[in-house]
Amino acid sequence: MLRLSIVSLSFLLILTLCAGSVAAQTLAEQLGYKATDRLLIVNNDDAGMCHSANLATIEGQEKGVITSATIMAPCPWASEIAEYAKNNPDKDFGVHLTHTSEWKYYRWGTVASKDSVKGLLAKDGYMHRGVQDVLMNAKPEEALIEGRAQIQKLIDAGVPITHIDSHMGAIQMGMHFHKIYVQLAEEFNVPLRMASQATMEKLPIVGAKTLRKELADKGLVFPDYFIYEEFQTGNYGQANTKEFWTNFVKNLKPGVTEVYIHATIYTDESRAISGSAKKRAEEYELFTHDQDFRKLLKDEGIILIGYRPLMELQRKKRP
Secondary structure, three states: OHHHHHHHHHHHHHHHHHHHHHHHOOHHHHOOOOOOOEEEEEEEEEEOOOHHHHHHHHHHHHHOOOOEEEEOOOOOOHHHHHHHHHHOOOOOEEEEEOOOOOOOOOOOOOOOOHHHOHHHEOOOOOEOOOHHHHHHHOOHHHHHHHHHHHHHHHHHOOOOOOOEEEHHHOOOOOHHHHHHHHHHHHHHOOOEOOOOHHHHHHOOOOOHHHHHHHHHHOOOOOOOEEOOHHHHHOOOOOOOHHHHHHHHHHOOOOEEEEEEEOOOOOOHHHHHHOOOHHHHHHHHHHHHOOHHHHHHHHHOOOEEOOOHHHHHHHHHHOO
């Protein structure tokens, strides 16, 4: 009996040490890379928003360095990119949870029935234009209903979704809305976009500092770093696009970083929709056709990945 107890204790000790070893691994190591490797996810937000965005998303993934994209399910052109995603399951597509409709003339409503999400709708029947309008007028339960409907719409269309994020960060700005964002990630068992720890510590929101750890303890997976302050302090709208991204790449830290862009082909359609059409077109050219930028990534030893490896890791942790 004593010998059996000693063996049992030894076995438990081994299990504990192994568990500690796994917990101590960096995200890069858990994905099969070295801790010193610099991994980069290039996500194209706003896929499905318009035809020009779809064309840029497809070409950027097939010929460029865009490794992932997120689809705006309520938008008129979502079905086009959903069909492409269905027919190209090797490509990486997530859901760009959309709770705002910000453009002046080009608008959209909800996927869920209007009666079930009244607080998400402005007087004109479309979604609110701004994030604060959503936070002041909508209930978290309505945002949850709409988010769930958007994800299910794309799943029903055959999109093998790999992750979720939030358009304009609408349901990431307040903890009462962020909870439903996390709930959707848990329900559909997919990774979610999260701000870097350094960003979370600066937010004047109760609980923000410990949120990443809490979600990681639940088995949710998300990149180590996410571009945010660089956009805020770098006057990105007026900055030289190539110079901005060149400097960013050179300063990447070891681990997994996600950057988001809005690559869109410069057309009459894109110009009519958005005042940022020129900047979006510059991102499309840089991340799709620029050979200097492609060489920079290679010379810097940057490893390009999508969200699918993170999704597979998460589903091992919480099947």
